Amino acid sequence: MTSVTMGPAEPVIPHHFETKPQHNECNILGMWLFLAQEIMFFGGLFTAYAVYRFKYPDAWEAGSAELNRAIGTGNTIVLLVSSLTMALSVYFAQTDQFKKLVASFSLTMVFGAIFLIVKAFEYHEKYTHGLIPGAWWDPIHPPEIDDPSKMQLFFIMYFIMTGMHAFHMVIGLIIAAVMMIMMLKRKFGPNKYMPVEMFGFYWHFVDIVWVFLFPMVYLI
Amino acid sequence: MAVIADREGAYAPPVREENYLTWDHSIKSWLFTQDHKRIAILYLISITVFFLLGGIFAMLFRIELLTPAGDVFEADRYNKFFTLHGVIMIFFFLIPSVPATLGNFLVPIMVGARDLAFPKINLASWWVFNVAGVFALLVLVTGGVDTGWTFYSPLSTSYANTSVFLAVTAAFAAGFSSILTGINFIVTVHKMRAPGLTWFRLPLFIWANYATGVVIMLGTPVVAITLFLIAVERLWGVGIFDPALGGDSVLFQHMFWFYSHPAVYIMILPGFGVISxxxxxxxxxxxxGYPFIAFSTLSIAILGFFVWGHHMFVSGQSFYTGMVFSFLTMFIAAPTAVKIMNWTFTLHGGNVIMTTPMLYAIGFIGLFTIGGVTGLFLAAMGLDVPLHDTYFVVAHFHFTMVGGMAMAFFAGIHFWWPKMIGKMYPEFMGKFACIIIFTGFNLTFMPQFIVGWLGMPRRYHAYPEEWQVLNVMSTAGASILGFGFLACIACLIWSAFWGKPAKQNPWGAKGLEWEVCTSPPHPHNFTSIPVVTEEAYSYTGEEVLDID
Incomplete structure (x- = not known):
């Protein structure tokens, strides 16, 4: 085996596995199953969204019109680029390129952070417009629909869905920070790239959730 | 399942001749163990505590129902008792019962692996379960919760002034711990089977736990988000499900039962595996009919996702939706009947030995059949209208869950006790407790079928005087049942300390855990990974019991 500059020199197999491929396959299948349950988790929210959209189409249209599409589009691009740098990180870990790995993984984190910061500004804008449901609900220009109070439901779903997505991003960034430290200590490499790849699965999944959320709340 | 060869690079045998229980006695080696067998024991202790706690609440409201007047506890307190009984028994006993204890212990051994695929996640599952348990205990000390275990909105979101938030958090966390177990099982069965162990050589217990894992993985997240929305609605004070605020409370019922009906298959499928x-x-x-049992397990898991609407025949769901759900619910009786028939035919022509586990298993078949057939009554849309929310439903549910699942759980615990603990339980006491449980169970729940048929609604703390006789019978039965459970648990705990040491294969049973593993097993299960050359259950009729 050729010497590597990062990660263990030989593949490490935990005691309960027989071979390295078995270990990797278990990780990949386990991650897919975890993501399947995540889909069901978000699926519950998407179902509630669909039911209320069907019940209150006017309120939904008026609510969607209050959102800033330019910022939403920009944020979508930021997130998609972070997915690209994440995919590159996995490749650089597998091919033993330390500097590129650190650079691309850092970029992934930076883009993720930019997304969240922009999202925070968007939330604040909703606050200043009185679009936070509940006690602060006070739209400056109540739209001309049958029952303006139903627009609250749109914003409840908006905040819960994008909030749950943002929560997954925050968890992702915390895990990424821990992985960054391990990465700088050269823990990952061609013989141990699974953690990077597993994190990549998660990161791409969170991006894909946004790819569905973006048209649902901003565009249609 | 013969071992014909050691594989290359076989695991080096340990220096000390120890088993998984004795190799390290420190507390830390238990609480932070990654050994699936020790985690099974930890889970067994946790769920026993919750089982007893749930049982105490059952006894309290059965005492109230001794007399027609609501005189022992006021209505509020009664509501809290049956809610806590339901929440604790379902989320903290029935759902983890077999998978987290017997499943954790046996799945890796039965597939010929040294551990589950993700030992750390398995340990995390137990810790998350205990965090959930702490939330459940916080519910108790903060005055309980009174919405029923179903948390129906708008009662749970707008009207209840009890610890709904803590209770849904507890259920959320318990669900999360079961997801971790489920994913672990699926990966282990797919990727870690020993050489020669094809899918159709797997013990049916593995098929059952695999199917359970699939249902857990696809169902639990939906109830998680639903309970999350309930919590948000309460904390934020907005209307997600409350109709007064523009929400839709039937949507809550759809989302809740999308998990909670499959959840009964999460509870019962592992029990089917034990009986098999x-x-x-x-x-x-x-x-x-091995393949028929295997595929009936999978078809129950799949069909179970398409029947949730039968809980909502009277909730304002459309007539045609109800008809479809009614038909699909009837349909699910078919694979269940296939199992019952196949077990019966297995008994036919066999050399039946009446040990304690067998006694529980035979009891299971009878009681579960009654529970299943009365389920068909409730699946019939017309008949469900008068029977909905009566004691008939309560009796049906308890026949499947206590008569079915609890009997299967105790059958399995007795069966594998010699393997898990390395001690034999006293056979006479085991049988005695089993018969007490069976008697008490029937006396408790048979009268509830009748009183429910007569129209007594569930969840009321007072009732007309003409139903007193049946309710007294039920309470008397519950006392006997409670005594039976205590006798059974006491007998097992006693035997763990003072029982006779168990041989490797006391029952003369087939399977890797009996034929290859010592009692109790080695910390890494096998000294070398076995190679399987036979199908499961290759009994010849000449096996003998090996008990001192």
């Missing part, structure tokens, strides 16, 4: 092991062993007979 015990019946052939003590019939000394190959199981009848």
């Amino acid at each position: 092991e015990i019946i052939p062993c003590f019939s000394r007979n190959r199981i009848f």
